[in-house]
Amino acid sequence: MSVMVNLDGVSKTYGRATVVGPITVDLRPGVIGLLGPNGAGKTTLLRLLSTALPSSTGRITIAGFDVCATHANRVAARRRLGYCPQEVTFPRGMTAFGFVEYIAVLKEWKDADTRHREVRRVLDLVDLGDRTAMKVSKLSGGQRRRLAIAQALIGAPDLLLLDEPTTGLDPEQRASLRGLLSGLAGTVLISTHQTEDVSALCDRVLVIDAGVIHFDGAVPEFLATAAGRVHLGPTASPGAVQTWKTGTGLVRSVGGQPAPDSSVVDPSVEDAYLLLRSAERTRQGVV
Structure with a gap:
């Protein structure tokens, strides 16, 4: 399988503190679980991959674009990925449909009809198709979590980055999400504390601690x-x-x-x- 993401000597430092790295790893299509204790660098690594943070050293290549090289490369890579952070701030007063459409506009979905079809598609994927007109403030915690995942699915991204996606979901919702993610064709990287999600869903696991990867292999090998x-x-x-x-x-x-x-x-x-x-x-x- 082709390499979707390559990290070559990537690190992130704040002052004298190294939070991540150096890390060298390839990510190919499939579902990959990222495990590690609190403060291990999982969220920072996902933010680096999402291009929300610049790396301090090394090179990150996503879908052939070196995101550390030029702004144009970063924009091109962003068009190929979806990102659901651990904490999502929802604009006040928006409906579920309005929020996802807002993200779609930011992602340059300019044609209204096409954009609306895509918004409905991703809301249906996370079982929120019957909540499109509901204010986000009226949704339950689990529904808001699924709404955050929906915006990351816009455009069927080649690279999907999910930070603790099953937090707040009940067992039935978690099983439904697993079914959704297992059917995706691209590269899915899930940062999670839920080891049962890794065993049920992932075909590869990375274990990170103190910013360094200590295990990288198939789940049976782990x-x-x-x-x-x-x-x-x-x-x-x-x-x-x-x-x-x-x-x-x-x-x-x-x-x-x-x-x-x-x-x-x-x-x-x-x-x-x-x-x-x-x-x-x-x-x-x-x-």
Whole structure:
């Protein structure tokens, strides 16, 4: 598959603090999950890719356009991408239709009939087709989140950047969004804390911490890093990274030495993430 995005030695610094990088990575078509703790640099990385932030070093190429080179290249790249930030500010008094049309106008959809068809299309995609005339202020939190996603889908972008897209969505809405995203043909990068979304939707996972990528691979490869290291039994495993009592009354232990009468169980994306984070803290000397 062709490369949609290339980051070559990309970093972002504020004064003496390096928030991201240096990062070198290619993004190809498919759904990619971006995992990491709070403050790891996930949102900054998405803002760099959206061209909302300039990089401090390195080169970002989107759909063949070096966005660090010229303003014209940045504009050309922006026409190929959609971006839904974690926090969206909605103009006061607008309807759901009016807000998405406003974004479409900013994206230079000049013909009114064509623009209106596209607005209705993306609202239907996020199951808001029956809320077009409703004021944004009257929408629920989950509906506003879906409205924010709708504006990112305008024009069927080749690159879709979503920052915590399932926040505020109920299980049925999250499942519907997964179905939508899995059917897209382009490159979808999802920054999320919801590891179940990664296991259910993504074919590739990136784990970022302190601005640096610590894992990049297919989800089965990520799960394989935790194989044989997750146990279920009547008591916790000594030295486990995390333990908790499940609804069955048994204790799930991630890492550590198997406790007596425990059995090995298949790891989840969350298990693999917890083990990777523990190993990184150990490497850094953080208890």
